[in-house]
Structure formats: C-alpha cells, structure tokens
Amino acid sequence: MKKIILSLSILSLILVTGCSTPDGIDSDLSSVDSTNPGNFSKIFDVSTDNSGLVKITPLAEGVTRSVIALGQGSADPVTVFPGGFASHNYPEGNYTVSITSYDIAGNATANEYPLQLVYRAPENISATTNNFAGTTLNLSATADYANGMQVKWGDTGPGEVATPMTGTLGGTFTVAGHNYAPGVYTLTVIALSGGVATTTQTYIITVNAPFTLPITYESPIQNYANGGTFGGVNVAVVPNPFPGGINISATVWRFTKTSGAEVWGGTYTPMSAPNAVPVNIDNGHKFKVMVYSTEVGKMLHFQLEQGSGGFPNTGIDVPSTVANQWEELVFDFGPLGVPAGTTFGQIVFQYNLTGAGTGEVIYIDNVTQSN
Structure with missing residues (x-):
C-alpha cells in the first residue's frame, strides 16, 4: 500500500506542474510582431491668420501612439493617440517635425517631415x-x-x-x-x-499754426475754416478768379450773400488762444483788406469783437469804389479811441447791411494790420 500512495503523489505533482501556464498565454509574441504598421503620414493644418498655429495629426495603420517632436520652441515631445493631434505656434521659418510611431508590440518607426511657414502680408x-x-x-x-x-x-x-x-x-x-x-x-x-x-x-x-494776422488764404498750415457764418452767408477758399492788378494771389476768400440771406448775415473768425493769436491794437489801428466786387458803393463791414478790458464790439463800414477789379479798403480804428493794449478775440465781416441778400458775390484777400 505504501508504494501505491507514493506513486499517486508523484503523479499529482507532475499534473500540477504541467498546468502552471494558462492556455493561450506564453512568451511567444510572434503573432503580435506580425501587425505590420505602415502608411505613415501626417496632416499639417496651418492657420492663415499669421498666428503661426499649426495642428499636427499623425496618420498610420497599426499604431497605438505617436510621439511628436515639434522642432521648435519645446524640449518635450508630445504624445498623441490614434485620432489625436498636437498644436503649436511657430514663428515664420522652416522646421523639421519628427513623428515616432509605436505599434502594439512597442516597436518604433521614426519619420521626419519638413514644415514651412510663410506669413502673409497684412x-x-x-x-x-x-x-x-x-x-x-x-x-x-x-x-x-x-x-x-x-x-x-x-x-x-x-x-x-x-x-x-x-x-x-x-x-x-x-x-x-x-x-x-x-x-x-x-x-x-x-x-x-x-x-x-x-x-x-x-x-x-x-x-495748423495758430490763426493770426495777416490772413493771406495761401498758407497750407492755416485753418481758413476757423469760425463760421450766420444769416445765410456762404464762404469758401477758392482759386483767384481775377488775378491781376494789385492782387495776383493764387487763392482768395469768396463771400456770397445768398438770395434771401438776412440783412445782418456775415462771418465770424475766432482769434483767441490756443487756436489763434488775439488781435492787439498796439500792432496797428488800421486794417487793410483787398476786395473784388461787381458793384460800386456797397459797404463792407469789418468788426472787432470780444475786446479786453470790457471794450465794446466796434465795426467800420467802407464802400467799394470800383467794380470788377481788385482794390484795397482801409478800416481805421484810430479815431475810435481804442485804448492801448486792447486785444480782440474775434473779427467779423458783413456786406451791405442795408438789405437782404440778392446773391451778391465778393472776393476778399490779404487782411493785414498796420499803423
């Protein structure tokens, strides 16, 4: 009986040892090695807005993961899985992007792809x-x-x-x-x-330079639109339509008292700081204006306003003496007793203060101040 028992124990040991490896699991990986990964490629999706953003999508068959070396700006490769991608902002230039693909057995295949970024002109x-x-x-x-x-x-x-x-x-x-x-x-x-x-x-x-006298209507840095009009009058700087005689200037000021304009219609030009230099009576009490009109006898009114020290607004009327040619009209404020040192913050032009506008057109140029 003892011999029989020993034989059964040895047989049991042999049977246990022979079944220690489960079915289908062993060290033979030859079937895994035969996955044959291939068709390696990539997609570079390059932005066109000059941000330099590039989306890199690895393409391959039989790959479990890909490791992307961006080729610029980062020391750490980026790992992506099938269907995934990596993004990076590149400066303009030429780069080499390396993609190492791994199959299920851990075998690696490395490929390099050139990448060129050229930014578009704004x-x-x-x-x-x-x-x-x-x-x-x-x-x-x-x-x-x-x-x-x-x-x-x-x-x-x-x-x-x-x-x-x-x-x-x-x-x-x-x-x-x-x-x-x-x-x-x-x-x-x-x-x-x-x-x-x-x-x-x-x-x-x-x-523009601060507006000041003399007013020539020629300077490219003088704002001749400084100020405005009232009562239906229109003004504009225009080419001199009648060059000759005492005035051969290239440009002049056209003053139109339109049909139906108010009797008191006119223009105002601020002469106060910082956009203009105030008129100082110490620089001369005479103001000279070149005028071209088509009628004799109608008055041009020139007025100084906003006087310092409370000096009232003061104006003078001077009639045209010739028609259809340039003449110089003189407005003398000397007899009006303007105190020395008085400054004025605005000048005003009006024409024919005796009647409403009938469409009269006159031309004004070279407004100067002297003694």
Missing part, C-alpha cells in the same frame, strides 16, 4: 489721423493679419526710427500721442506680419 490698413489735441496726434490703426504695427511720424528726417505701436493680432494698435510743430508731414504706418512681409500706408498730416 492688408487693409486703416489709421485715425485726425485725432488731434492741439498739435498732439493720438494715433490708432488696424490692419488685417497684422502681428504688430509701427509708425514713422515724418518730422525727424529720413533716418527716423519707427515707433512701435501697442496691440494684438486682429485688434486695434495704439501709440502715445506725438507732438508736432506746425507744418505738413508724411506719416507712415507699417503693418508687420510677424515674419518678413510688411505693408505700409502713408498719410499727409497737416498741423
């Missing part, structure tokens, strides 16, 4: 160039696809260094106000793509 520059506070221009600008903007103010010569503007892609760019001396300048706005391409736009900037 388009549709628009700048606000009339936002003046005195002689200080506060500039803002926009442009499609602009990654940055700069400005050259145009008042420091050909070697001027561009001033950066502040803003972001797709938004408005601004810059601190720039103070000009009176004059005419070419302002240049430069839109930057973020790469090599740039786009520029130029603007003519006129910075």
Whole structure:
C-alpha cells in the first residue's frame, strides 16, 4: 500500500506542474510582431491668420501612439493617440517635425517631415489721423493679419526710427500721442506680419499754426475754416478768379450773400488762444483788406469783437469804389479811441447791411494790420 500512495503523489505533482501556464498565454509574441504598421503620414493644418498655429495629426495603420517632436520652441515631445493631434505656434521659418510611431508590440518607426511657414502680408490698413489735441496726434490703426504695427511720424528726417505701436493680432494698435510743430508731414504706418512681409500706408498730416494776422488764404498750415457764418452767408477758399492788378494771389476768400440771406448775415473768425493769436491794437489801428466786387458803393463791414478790458464790439463800414477789379479798403480804428493794449478775440465781416441778400458775390484777400 505504501508504494501505491507514493506513486499517486508523484503523479499529482507532475499534473500540477504541467498546468502552471494558462492556455493561450506564453512568451511567444510572434503573432503580435506580425501587425505590420505602415502608411505613415501626417496632416499639417496651418492657420492663415499669421498666428503661426499649426495642428499636427499623425496618420498610420497599426499604431497605438505617436510621439511628436515639434522642432521648435519645446524640449518635450508630445504624445498623441490614434485620432489625436498636437498644436503649436511657430514663428515664420522652416522646421523639421519628427513623428515616432509605436505599434502594439512597442516597436518604433521614426519619420521626419519638413514644415514651412510663410506669413502673409497684412492688408487693409486703416489709421485715425485726425485725432488731434492741439498739435498732439493720438494715433490708432488696424490692419488685417497684422502681428504688430509701427509708425514713422515724418518730422525727424529720413533716418527716423519707427515707433512701435501697442496691440494684438486682429485688434486695434495704439501709440502715445506725438507732438508736432506746425507744418505738413508724411506719416507712415507699417503693418508687420510677424515674419518678413510688411505693408505700409502713408498719410499727409497737416498741423495748423495758430490763426493770426495777416490772413493771406495761401498758407497750407492755416485753418481758413476757423469760425463760421450766420444769416445765410456762404464762404469758401477758392482759386483767384481775377488775378491781376494789385492782387495776383493764387487763392482768395469768396463771400456770397445768398438770395434771401438776412440783412445782418456775415462771418465770424475766432482769434483767441490756443487756436489763434488775439488781435492787439498796439500792432496797428488800421486794417487793410483787398476786395473784388461787381458793384460800386456797397459797404463792407469789418468788426472787432470780444475786446479786453470790457471794450465794446466796434465795426467800420467802407464802400467799394470800383467794380470788377481788385482794390484795397482801409478800416481805421484810430479815431475810435481804442485804448492801448486792447486785444480782440474775434473779427467779423458783413456786406451791405442795408438789405437782404440778392446773391451778391465778393472776393476778399490779404487782411493785414498796420499803423
């Protein structure tokens, strides 16, 4: 009996040992090695807004994961799984993107793909160039696809260094106000793509000098629209329609007392700071005005207003003496007793204060002050 029991124990041990590995699981991975991954490729989805954003989507068959080395700006590769992607913002330039693909057995296949980014030139520059506070221009600008903007103010010569503007892609760019001396300048706005391409736009900037006598209607930096009209009168700076005689100026002031205009219709021109220099009687009590009219005898009225020290508004009427030619009319305030040092903040012109307008047109030029 003892021999039989021993034989059964040995047989049991052999049976247990032979069944220690479950069915179908062993170290033979030959079937896994035969997955044959392939058709490796990629998709580069490159933005067109100059942000440099690129979406990288690996493509392959039989791959469990891909590791993307971006080739710029990051030391750590990005791991993505089938159907996934990586995103990165690239500066303009040429790059090599490496994608290492792994199959189910852990075998790696590496591929390199060239990536080129060329930023597009900005388009549709628009700048606000009339936002003046005195002689200080506060500039803002926009442009499609602009990654940055700069400005050259145009008042420091050909070697001027561009001033950066502040803003972001797709938004408005601004810059601190720039103070000009009176004059005419070419302002240049430069839109930057973020790469090599740039786009520029130029603007003519006129910075007016304070309005002052003499009034010639010729200066490019004098605002001859300073002031306004009342009572149905129209005025405009126009080419001299009758050059010759005492006045060969290129431009003059046309004064129209339109049909039906009020008897008292006229113009007013502020002469007060900061946009103008007040009229000081110490600079002369005579005011001379060149006039061209088609009728003899109608009066031109010239008035000084807003006198300092409470001096009242004071005007003088002088008639035209010739028709259809230029003449100089003199308005002498000396006999009116204007105190020395008196200044005036406004001048006024009126024509034919005895009747309503009938469509009369006169031309005025070269308003001067003298003794």
